[in-house]
Amino acid sequence: MSERRDEKEEGRFAYEGLDRVMHEKARLGIMTSLATHQEGLLFNELKELCSLTDGNLSRHIQVLQEAGLIEVWKRFQDRRPQTLCRLSPEGRKRFISYLEEMERVLKDAYSAQANEAKKKSARFLKNPDIQGWTPA
């Protein structure tokens, strides 16, 4: 039986679509929060939803804004500063691309489970060590 199609092609598992700006735990949470709240979220709402510290969130917002993924709006409400963040149209597009790439990761990863049995010991009988390999 032959290898699964394309399984060994160069870059098959490179996942170039995983944009580093979004592929970060905290920022992925921020993006997802904003995706689910089209009307935008306030600084403190984001802070709680993503369990971030003030400084941390502030920095990530800056990065996301500089990347053109979110819009940031400021005002004074009841004599206090207030910051609102929303996904930019561009940000929404790029986030969807990111999610699509992540779906490919999941699909690839789970496809392995299905194949597990039949591929058992394709290269080695039991453990590699019986074939002359040494650990470390």
Next chain:
Amino acid sequence: MSERRDEKEEGRFAYEGLDRVMHEKARLGIMTSLATHQEGLLFNELKELCSLTDGNLSRHIQVLQEAGLIEVWKRFQDRRPQTLCRLSPEGRKRFISYLEEMERVLKDAYSAQANEAKKKSARFLKNPDIQGWTPA
């Protein structure tokens, strides 16, 4: 109509299950490659599949091994060193947990698309600026 259940709870979008060791572009690719090749992969196979440089791959393998996620085996084959990497049983478990968390991210993110229409302008009529917000 009330908010969707739990939508605003603290940490709702924190995604603590996204282990930093695996949540890295290159290493995510390595883990997925290894998940789909239960028999293990050679250094050069991984290098090509993930489009990594030698040094880069070497470093990531070290990190994954130190985290107990993969097993690394060495031998000489045809008088040349050869390195084989495989998921450890523990690594497989933890990778599955990671993937499950990532599925939650996708589910959350896509649930937003479905709700987009009905949530339109919940907080603001059109753009925030008409309500006293200023950009930046």
Next chain:
DNA sequence: GAAATTACTTTGCGATGTCAAGTAAAAAAG
């Protein structure tokens, strides 16, 4: 009017990722 709170921003630093350079052995070239 001093202290505390709110809503952030800035700073410092340790950790991380990346690429270039290095190593060691074998194979190929001359």
Next chain:
DNA sequence: CTTTTTTACTTGACATCGCAAAGTAATTTC
């Protein structure tokens, strides 16, 4: 046979990144 090239990695240096602590500025409470 010895110099160069190739293979298969490893190590080192640098630059970036994320994070928490400290800082700021306005407001409110005591």
